[in-house]
Amino acid sequence: MNREQLVSQIKSKKSFLCVGLDTDLEKIPSFLLAEEDPIFEFNKRIIDVTKEYAVAYKPNIAFYECLGASGWKSLKRTLDYIPNECFTIADAKRGDIGNTAARYAKTFFDKSAAGLDFDSITIAPYMGEDSVTPFLKEGKWAILLALTSNPGSNDFQQLKVKEENKLFEEVITTSRQWADSSQLMFVVGATRGEAIAEVRKLANDNFFLVPGIGAQGGSLEEVVKYGMTSDCGLLINSSRGIIYAGSDKNFDVAAGEEAKKIQTKMADFLTEYKIM
């Protein structure tokens, strides 16, 4: 999916919501465990009720991988079920030398390999350029970890490098030489309101994938205030806050209501900032 298609979807749905599919057998309603593929059944019902409000879906690959071969089948069925107009993100945080990165690109982008054809993948930058460029296929996106929202993000990302920059800033300025904003996004955690403004200065036109709204405590308003661009430039993810909003037979109704609540706020921001 290219940038125009993504922006067009944001405008038509009046939303920049990404739903994180961190689907966990221990957390989904127990009546689903009787199904042949409970993970897929849960995702299917979540997608049915949120697709009107969400422009993107982000399966967290760890939650599928930990079920082995059957998890990969559920992942493939889920991806096939996501409507074509939605942007899809493999939240895999891969990163390896060139020939291995090429293999990961094949895994997540080439349907003839593992049956998957995501639009994008999250990538860890530690190994540098040749670990990122194999993902820059036509119509595909690399979403590079820049400033994450977890406690450990203070360990290295905030270190001063070259006497003035911080490491995450260097990751942004360096990687922007590898690809333009039609293929390169950054992960920027929502738990650091003003930090988003700093990142926006360095990456004026890249989309940001922003986790940390909801369960991790980030504020939608702050993210918009500091991060929004003239074509939105934001995909804001909520995982647990939406998919586990309810826990009974009507869990999907609760999830849909939660997604609608966020989308309604997003529509207001899109109007306020004159994106539409």
Add this chain to the structure above:
Amino acid sequence: MNREQLVSQIKSKKSFLCVGLDTDLEKIPSFLLAEEDPIFEFNKRIIDVTKEYAVAYKPNIAFYECLGASGWKSLKRTLDYIPNECFTIADAKRGDIGNTAARYAKTFFDKSAAGLDFDSITIAPYMGEDSVTPFLKEGKWAILLALTSNPGSNDFQQLKVKEENKLFEEVITTSRQWADSSQLMFVVGATRGEAIAEVRKLANDNFFLVPGIGAQGGSLEEVVKYGMTSDCGLLINSSRGIIYAGSDKNFDVAAGEEAKKIQTKMADFLTEYKIM
């Protein structure tokens, strides 16, 4: 597997060789493609002829993942086939926030989840402490990327931080506060002989997993000279140089000879450095 068991195996096999199983349908002998599970059949024959000379096996997870569910089955069969005394490494380079890292730990360490019970996993450090500690289960190892051997390793790993250290040095000194050398190894590329000496100064008693011998051009002699400790402290990986040494019906014989050649040199070094 604990450190004593690993060192004991190094002494009894007179080897610190790790065989990298980067098994690729496009590179294995074509007659194997007629088998029901060509990846496993190839690995099985490689393991049969190298297990006398190798103390560790390192499947590169990308090569299995890109085959989807069937790749995960081949990976599981391969892991089950590796002899118990050998140290096993999931070369997965994972790294994510705490709750997701816990999921990846389950994937690779907990047989009841995805059927896999590796001894160790490679991890990208960018997301810091909470992305690493979930892997520190009893008897399991985290192998943290420090200084890698690819071109992109110059992009960030060599950046000066805190005015004097380089990022990879900071990764080493910081992460050594999270776990002791009975559970924490570092990836240190062999293509940088003297850099290994610098890393050894910072991590005097950690094992190093050293890729880059063979196809990537690193020298075994230099790695030993700069990196060996009193209980060896090295696992040196060769992937393509061994597993693709031959390409016909007797590919396994060629692989075994190549492994034996390396092991013979290693035995000499172990004697020269009085490890045995």
